[in-house]
Amino acid sequence: MEQDTIAAISTPIGEGAIAIVRLSGEEAIIIADRFYRGRKALTDVESHTIQYGKIYDPEREEVIEEVMVSVMKAPRTFTRENIVEINCHGGLMSVNRVLELAITHGARLAEPGEFTKRAFLNGRIDLSQAEAVMDMIRAKTDKAMNVAMGQMQGRLSKLVQGLRQELLEMIAQVEVNIDYPEYDAEEMTHQLLIEKSEEIKKEIEKLLVTSRQGKILREGLATVIIGRPNVGKSSLLNSLVHENKAIVTDIPGTTRDVIEEYVNVRGVPLQLIDTAGIRETEDIVEKMGVERSRQVLKKADLILYLINYNEVLSDEDLRLFDAIKDMDAIIVINKTDLEQRIDLEKVKQLAGNRPVLTTSLLKEEGIDELEQAISGLFYDQGLEGNDLTYVSNTRHITLLIQAKKAIEDAMNAIEANMPVDMAQIDIRRTWELLGEIVGDTVSDSLIDQLFSQFCLGK
Ligand code: GDP
Numbered sequence: 001m002e003q004d005t006i007a008a009i010s011t012p013i014g015e016g017a018i019a020i021v022r023l024s025g026e027e028a029i030i031i032a033d034r035f036y037r038g039r040k041a042l043t044d045v046e047s048h049t050i051q052y053g054k055i056y057d058p059e060r061e062e063v064i065e066e067v068m069v070s071v072m073k074a075p076r077t078f079t080r081e082n083i084v085e086i087n088c089h090g091g092l093m094s095v096n097r098v099l100e101l102a103i104t105h106g107a108r109l110a111e112p113g114e115f116t117k118r119a120f121l122n123g124r125i126d127l128s129q130a131e132a133v134m135d136m137i138r139a140k141t142d143k144a145m146n147v148a149m150g151q152m153q154g155r156l157s158k159l160v161q162g163l164r165q166e167l168l169e170m171i172a173q174v175e176v177n178i179d180y181p182e183y184d185a186e187e188m189t190h191q192l193l194i195e196k197s198e199e200i201k202k203e204i205e206k207l208l209v210t211s212r213q214g215k216i217l218r219e220g221l222a223t224v225i226i227g228r229p230n231v232g233k234s235s236l237l238n239s240l241v242h243e244n245k246a247i248v249t250d251i252p253g254t255t256r257d258v259i260e261e262y263v264n265v266r267g268v269p270l271q272l273i274d275t276a277g278i279r280e281t282e283d284i285v286e287k288m289g290v291e292r293s294r295q296v297l298k299k300a301d302l303i304l305y306l307i308n309y310n311e312v313l314s315d316e317d318l319r320l321f322d323a324i325k326d327m328d329a330i331i332v333i334n335k336t337d338l339e340q341r342i343d344l345e346k347v348k349q350l351a352g353n354r355p356v357l358t359t360s361l362l363k364e365e366g367i368d369e370l371e372q373a374i375s376g377l378f379y380d381q382g383l384e385g386n387d388l389t390y391v392s393n394t395r396h397i398t399l400l401i402q403a404k405k406a407i408e409d410a411m412n413a414i415e416a417n418m419p420v421d422m423a424q425i426d427i428r429r430t431w432e433l434l435g436e437i438v439g440d441t442v443s444d445s446l447i448d449q450l451f452s453q454f455c456l457g458k
């Protein structure tokens with residue numbers, strides 16, 4: 001397959017002092033050399049070296065930038081093609097001019113994700129690894145970054161490929177039994193088929209258990225702070241934002257155009273909901289009515305419900321309790337520096353098995369315990385092991401759910417004493433669905449769609 005040479009700015013626009021223009025393709029080195037002046041021509045330097053030189057506009061006979069240029073020859077590169085990376089220091093204007101020069105001298109502007117797509121198409125990485133690159137770009141905390149890294153290194157791929165191998169062996173065994181009944185192979189009895197299917201189903205389930213955590217790491221724990229007016233909601237929001245690194249992200253290529261605010265609480269990214277409009281959900285129940293506020297609250301993964309230590313429980317408090325029935329919540333009794341008027345026992349009873357904490361946001365007391373409780377909720381299932389494979393990608397989760405269903409269908413067919421070829425179809429389908437995770441059995445249009453979600457320059 002003949003591939004043209006692509007170019008893009010591969011560092012975030014406007015961020016950092018150094019910007020990189022990256023070229024990839026057969027002619028990357030030749031093209032870059034057309035507007036580079038250095039001690040040696042780029043075509044003469046050794047692979048995987050960095051050159052110091054100048055970017056020169058031959059038409060205008062003008063030096064644009066002093067640069068460091070990395071030259072990496074195929075196939076030991078990210079895309080498995082020739083790659084040139086031009087490190088510029090001169091801000092946005094000159095980076096753009098360097099990119100323009102690359103385009104006018106024979107490269108084409110890369111589409112979003114095209115570098116990674118080439119790495120995938122050239123067999124350098126599989127699809128779940130390519131998606132991990134995308135996740136890494138968007139990672140909101142170190143923890144999320146680690147998950148993406150693990151996936152990038154192929155942890156999920158390896159697990160999935162292992163399962164597919166087992167499925168393939170099952171299929172082969174059954175086939176032998178059908179085609180050569182006289183052949184004395186280990187017979188794939190119904191019992192054995194069921195057992196193997198059961199094992200595979202369990203493995204898929206294990207992966208799915210991690211998906212909630214994985215999704216939260218990736219997307220953030222959608223958090224809403226509720227409580228009566230003046231109870232301290234703004235104060236809590238501020239202290240969460242100030243105590244922790246606020247992560248402001250602008251996720252390109254998604255439907256969410258609003259800038260969302262995240263804070264990193266002990267490795268758990270909290271997405272403080274509705275920061276654009278109702279930054280705090282003051283009087284949420286009163287303003288929207290119980291039914292609508294329930295709808296809003298339903299979208300939350302976590303409710304922080306503030307109650308005033310200095311006041312007796314009001315009807316509104318009770319209504320809020322009712323609105324968050326059955327939801328993950330932490331009850332925070334604030335203003336402990338004032339006189340106690342709240343009935344603590346009653347609150348604990350209403351809270352059920354959800355944590356009840358006390359704070360004085362004014363005196364900055366109890367905030368540590370609150371953060372502890374938040375991360376405790378998240379890691380409650382003891383899943384924090386570092387080498388654990390979190391499944392975080394929605395597409396992967398969907399495929400795993402379908403694969404689980406397919407293997408269950410197989411088991412049902414076997415148990416109902418249907419002919420083995422019936423179960424065979426479901427087993428094969430399981431194998432195919434898992435294959436879609438790593439990209440063995442996906443269509444071109446899906447690939448195009450996936451890669452188009454990337455940022456430019458990746
Ligand atoms: P919101 O209306 O729920 O957002 O409440 P705010 O955060 O705006 O706080 C309302 C008032 O309560 C402000 O004057 C805060 O300074 C005060 N406040 C917040 N937390 C505490 C606390 O722990 N103790 C005391 N005494 N006052 C507090």
Ligand code: ZN
Nearest residue numbers: 233234280282
């Ligand atoms: Zn407020």
